[in-house]
Amino acid sequence: MSPRGKWTIQSNSTARNAIAALLAAALSLCIAIAAFAADGIVLRVGDQKGGNRSLLEISGLAKDLPYKIQWSEFPAAAPILEALNAGALDVGYTGDLAFLSVYATGAPIKAVGGTRSDPRTQAILVRQDSPIKSAADLRGKRVAGTRGGWGQFLIDATLEKDGGKIEDAIFAPLDPVDAKIALLAGSIDAWAVWEPYVSFAKLRDNARVVADGAGLTPTITFIVASDSAIATKREAVADLVQRLNKARLWSLDHLAEYARNTAELTRLPEDVLLAAYTAQHTSPIAIDDDIIKEVQQASDRATRYGILSKQLDIGKAVDRSFTAAGSSD
Secondary structure (H helix, E strand, C coil): CCCCCCCCCCHHHHHHHHHHHHHHHHHHCHHHHHHHHHHHCEEEEECCCCHHHHHHHCCCCCCCCCCCEEEEEEEEHHHHHHHHHHHHEEEEEEHHHHHHHHHHHHHHHHEEEEECCCCCHHHEECCCCCCCCHHHHHHCCCCEEEECCCCHHHHHHHHHHHHCCHCCCEEEEEHHHHHHHHHHHCCCCCCEECCHHHHHHHHHHHCCCCCCCCCCCCCCCEEEEHHHHHCHHHHHHHHHHHHHCCCHCCCHHHHHHHHHHHHHHHHCHHHHHHHHHHHHCEEEEEECCHHHHHHHHHHHHHHHCCCCCCCCHHHHHHHHHHHCCCCCC
């Protein structure tokens, strides 16, 4: 039988310890910040609309930077990774599987930080009037998702968990916009996607969830830096990682304000964003042994599914030093 990766979700106690470690790491940056403040460092950062730039600004953590950030906005994570690979960016952020797909090609990049969301916010949706009631009903159906990403992974893992095979459903590789249209038109039977698409489909289109990523996906978004930036702009990268961690913690205590401000920037409905942010409960992580083990299981499973091109050593794909300070306390 094929080995089946089993995902574990950190306990509340472990999560609290990780967050405490992240905050402790921020204190160690003070001396380093003074050292590089006058160096005129420019950090080239890739972002998406309503992403990290707006989060830093809304939380007030974009003030008094001891370096300059040159922001570039991209429509999705894939071109951010392409720009990092090409040396056009220093830092970006992306879902873990998308990062691993590019890392597997030999791209000179590392994960240096990140966040975790509730895995139930990755879900397989159907129309309200669909006869599909459970994962078992997906067999023989046309299910859309992103090729090479968590959409495809979630479909395969859901079928396998139910005792089926990944060939039991017909995979339709579609991006979220096209998949939403196809689901409403009835040209696909189900759609594997993430927030805020899940909340939008539930609140606006009366879609139903028939399966989710609980126990299947780590639901991690990585902060990714180029090897060059890690070597030459380490203090600036470290400071940005810690500011993003603090901003994410701020957002958990100000969800309504965060949703309202992001709605103004993105023109997405405020109630959809609030529902998405509440469901996700996105929190910063330290890249520690548990995270590496969990993502390794994801990587191995994705390789078995044919989503990743080869087996990866996740320990070599990350740089733990940016979130490691204080983690042993």
